[in-house]
Amino acid sequence: MTQRVAVVTGGNKGIGFAIVKQLCIQFDGIVYLTARDITRGEDAIKKLGEQGLNPNFHQLDITDDDSISTFHDYLKEMYDGLDILVNNAGIAFKQSATEPISVQAEETLRVNYFALRKVCNKLFPLLKPHARVVHVSSSSGRLSYIPNESLRKKFSNPSLTEEELDNILHEFVNAVKEDKHLEEGWPHSAYVVSKIGVSALAGIHQRMFNSDTREDLVVNSVHPGYVNTDMTSRKGVLTPDQGAEAPIYSALLPENTDIKGKYIWYDKALVIWAKS
Ligand SMILES: NC(=O)c1ccc[n+]([C@@H]2O[C@H](COP(=O)([O-])OP(=O)(O)OC[C@H]3O[C@@H](n4cnc5c(N)ncnc54)[C@H](OP(=O)(O)O)[C@@H]3O)[C@@H](O)[C@H]2O)c1
Structure with a gap:
């Protein structure tokens, strides 16, 4: 019997750290706490060790192709598969952030949506039958936050592809750069748009899984609640x-x-994320 494996991105603190902790308690298999920073990751492993929990550590920066590839190759070599993937890593600029909204839009979409998608593209071939994938979205990831009806229709198109979704999100970033996003009916929040992207992506990914030869692959997006972490100050x-x-x-x-x-x-x- 091969060992079952779970991976959590952004596991060194906040909700990700708590997910790793609970997987150590509830999941019958090996749990990988991953973090972009090795020291922060190893400190988190130490903290869990003090509680009698022993996840493994691997470096993973979800925005870095080499880091994702290295982790993929490691999992393939060690286990030839993956049973649980929790895409938790994410960022949110503070209300007080001084970066222009164009910079915030590009960076927020790069991390919360495009990097999550890259991790999935690379790691999905490793998923074993009955694998479970979790995309950590947000209450912000609901379509009703987009004022423009034709944009909402694009997001909720039941045959939307990943590439089409990428393009819609690029359109948002470009609209912000040209200072046209409000006029075009986008919200004034890159975080909201990034998480709507994540919610939509889960639907597309499940459609892909439904026609996969591997049995019973499942993905859902989740709003974890309003949680006391660094992200929420x-x-x-x-x-x-x-x-x-x-x-x-x-x-x-x-x-x-x-x-x-x-x-x-x-x-x-x-909850129906796509309800207008
Ligand atoms: N807190 C809430 O109320 C709330 C509500 C709804 C949704 N969420 C979502 O829940 C998830 C976790 O949020 P949180 O509140 O726990 O936030 P947090 O305390 O700020 O933790 C975020 C985690 O993501 C990691 N991360 C950021 N960029 C990364 C990258 N490029 N590669 C790998 N890891 C990266 C961070 O690593 P570093 O320590 O290295 O920065 C950290 O481990 C996020 O997706 C967030 O959007 C949170």
Whole structure:
């Protein structure tokens, strides 16, 4: 019997750290805490060790093609597969950020959407039958945050492809650079658009999985709740452990679950992300 393997991106702190912790407790297999910074990753491993939990560590910067490739090759060589992938890593500029919104838009989309997509492209071939993938989205990842109806229609097109979704998101970044995004009916938040991209991507990925020869591949996007982490400047009302509950629920969905290609709220309710 080969060993089962779970991977969490951005596992060194916040919700990702709590997801790693819970996987160590609840998942019957090896858990990889990954982080872009080796020192921060190893410090997190040490902290979990003090609690009697022993995940493995591997460096992974989701924006770095070489880092993703190295990790892919390592997983392939060591396990020839992957059972759980939690795409948790993400960024959000603070309200007080001084970078121009064009810079914020490019960087936020680069990390939260395009890098997540790259990780999936590279690691999906490793997924084993019954694998579970979790895209950590947000309450911001709901289509109703986009004012323009024809943009909303593009996002919710049931036959939307990854490439078409990429193009829509590039259009947003370009519109911001030209200072036309409000006129074109986009929201004034790169984070919102990046997470709507993540929610839409989960639907596309599930459609791909449905026609995959590997049995029972499942992906869902999740809103973890408003969580007390660095991202929220510690203002969130849930603890990171509470924020990890819905991602863990999604990561551990039983074999042949019907819950796939969905958007899962922090209380585990299924919510329609594309409702206008
Ligand atoms: N907190 C909330 O209320 C809330 C609500 C809805 C959704 N979310 C989502 O939940 C996820 C986790 O958020 P959080 O609140 O735990 O945030 P956080 O405390 O800021 O942690 C973010 C994690 O992502 C990592 N990361 C950022 N860029 C990365 C990259 N290029 N490669 C690899 N890792 C990278 C960070 O690593 P470093 O330490 O190296 O920066 C850190 O480990 C995010 O996707 C966020 O959008 C959070």
